[in-house]
Amino acid sequence: MTAHTELKRTPLYEKHRSSKARMVEFGGWDMPVQYQGLIAEHLAVRQAVGVFDVSHMGQFIFTGPDALTFLQFATSNSLAKLPIGRAQYNMLPNSSGGLVDDIYIYHLESEKYLMVVNASNIDKDFTHLKNLLISKELPEPFKVALENKSDDYALLAVQGPHTRAVLDPFCSVDLNAVKKNDVLPATLFDLEVLLACTGYTGEDGFEIFCTPEQAPIIWDHLLEQNITPCGLGSRDTLRLEAGFPLYGHEFSETLNPLETHMAWAIKMHKSFFGKEALVSLEIKHKLIGLKLGGKGIPREGYEVYCGGKKVGYISSGTMSPSLKCGIAMAFVEKDVAILGSSLQIKIREQMFDARVVEPVFLEK
Amino acid sequence: MNIPTDLQYLSSHEWLRLEGDTATVGITDFAQDQLGDVVYVELPTVGQMVVAGNTVAVVESVKTASDIYSPVTGKVLEVNSSLTDNTEWVNESPFDKGWLFKVAVEDLSSELMDADEYQKVAEAEA
Numbered sequence: 001m002t003a004h005t006e007l008k009r010t011p012l013y014e015k016h017r018s019s020k021a022r023m024v025e026f027g028g029w030d031m032p033v034q035y036q037g038l039i040a041e042h043l044a045v046r047q048a049v050g051v052f053d054v055s056h057m058g059q060f061i062f063t064g065p066d067a068l069t070f071l072q073f074a075t076s077n078s079l080a081k082l083p084i085g086r087a088q089y090n091m092l093p094n095s096s097g098g099l100v101d102d103i104y105i106y107h108l109e110s111e112k113y114l115m116v117v118n119a120s121n122i123d124k125d126f127t128h129l130k131n132l133l134i135s136k137e138l139p140e141p142f143k144v145a146l147e148n149k150s151d152d153y154a155l156l157a158v159q160g161p162h163t164r165a166v167l168d169p170f171c172s173v174d175l176n177a178v179k180k181n182d183v184l185p186a187t188l189f190d191l192e193v194l195l196a197c198t199g200y201t202g203e204d205g206f207e208i209f210c211t212p213e214q215a216p217i218i219w220d221h222l223l224e225q226n227i228t229p230c231g232l233g234s235r236d237t238l239r240l241e242a243g244f245p246l247y248g249h250e251f252s253e254t255l256n257p258l259e260t261h262m263a264w265a266i267k268m269h270k271s272f273f274g275k276e277a278l279v280s281l282e283i284k285h286k287l288i289g290l291k292l293g294g295k296g297i298p299r300e301g302y303e304v305y306c307g308g309k310k311v312g313y314i315s316s317g318t319m320s321p322s323l324k325c326g327i328a329m330a331f332v333e334k335d336v337a338i339l340g341s342s343l344q345i346k347i348r349e350q351m352f353d354a355r356v357v358e359p360v361f362l363e364k
Numbered sequence: 365m366n367i368p369t370d371l372q373y374l375s376s377h378e379w380l381r382l383e384g385d386t387a388t389v390g391i392t393d394f395a396q397d398q399l400g401d402v403v404y405v406e407l408p409t410v411g412q413m414v415v416a417g418n419t420v421a422v423v424e425s426v427k428t429a430s431d432i433y434s435p436v437t438g439k440v441l442e443v444n445s446s447l448t449d450n451t452e453w454v455n456e457s458p459f460d461k462g463w464l465f466k467v468a469v470e471d472l473s474s475e476l477m478d479a480d481e482y483q484k485v486a487e488a489e490a
Binding site: 037 | 398403404425
């Protein structure tokens with residue numbers, strides 16, 4: 001690895017080093033890609049429980065009487081019916097029909113929201129949101145304070161079917177009563193944290209928002225309960241199997257989010273920044289899932305063909321540790337995006353047949 | 365990191381075992397560790413001519429596809445077809461059960477190095 005610029009470190013950096021994690025650069029951060037092995041970590045999350053350090057992700061806090069109005073303006077999904085204690089997936093559209101980022105928003109208290117953004121987009125998102133706050137498109141200034149709290153939060157994602165059973169004895173709230181996308185303050189291992197029933201693996205689980213000082217203590221407690229430490233490698237294969245897009249792959253400043261299966265998070269009944277540009281774009285492509293029957297592993301950038309004609313490219317691809325076959329998300333011309341049909345993926349000058357499926361590979 | 369002293373190495377992390385006129389080729393312990401769980405191996409075909417320095421095989425982990433360069437010029441005598449169903453052998457036994465292919469040696473790469481030299485290369489990358 002060449003370290004031209006100083007990589008940022010999470011509060012768990014020393015824990016990762018001492019447990020011999022393989023570290024890689026990710027979005028400007030020095031992050032663990034795997035501990036004992038990607039497949040073992042992947043299967044631990046699918047079958048039992050694993051923990052990810054996702055402290056590199058960014059946290060913004062919005063407070064004030066206009067917090068909701070401003071977020072309704074800045075994001076594509078509607079927060080109008082999001083009660084306190086609930087969270088939702090959302091997007092930050094730009095002015096040209098692409099996305100600044102895809103995000104998660106947590107309604108913490110009256111007039112207070114938490115936004116979680118991708119690590120590599122923290123500075124860009126914060127600048128974009130601050131510019132929106134003083135935007136001329138607004139009739140009058142919003143009464144909302146926007147703070148970048150990314151350095152004040154560490155974030156651990158405990159994911160897998162055994163999560164509730166393992167954490168429940170150490171938690172002040174009855175975890176079995178917590179529903180998907182709930183967010184609530186709780187005491188975990190005698191520490192005050194914010195607990196959210198969210199994650200990006202397709203499994204049940206909780207995300208623990210805590211302070212940088214608490215993070216190593218909680219990490220040790222989790223590992224004492226035989227929770228498997230997992231790196232970003234398995235996080236990527238898990239999110240891909242579950243059909244979750246990743247910014248920089250399925251979303252960007254130029255890719256049209258209406259071409260993806262996440263278009264449900266773009267609500268046309270409300271007005272929001274960038275809506276006009278999005279609406280005016282012609283939908284030419286569709287994000288599909290591709291599943292290989294035999295050998296061959298699809299990788300990002302590989303070309304997709306239909307009857308010898310290039311029709312698209314792979315945005316994310318891997319060998320699925322759960323399904324034991326190659327899976328991919330691909331942007332293809334919408335005319336060939338026919339579920340059940342066959343397309344070809346060019347892998348090192350050789351064509352491999354793949355079946356067109358919904359870009360969600362796990363049957364839950 | 366296991367680096368047997370009776371083998372020769374390329375800086376691209378292939379090893380070569382010379383026995384008479386036959387060379388056996390594989391990837392090193394360091395390489396398999398860097399790659400992670402190997403899930404797919406694409407081997408040359410028996411009878412094919414391979415040229416030192418050219419790409420002759422591909423080893424893929426979940427995360428990435430890695431080109432394998434030939435440390436030897438000559439005709440492929442045998443490939444380790446057992447790997448197709450046992451790709452984990454590349455991880456578990458890179459210098460033995462995880463060998464990739466054997467070549468009737470016509471010429472060796474001029475860039476081969478001994479275990480001591482290779483250790484420095486690997487340590488610099490670790």
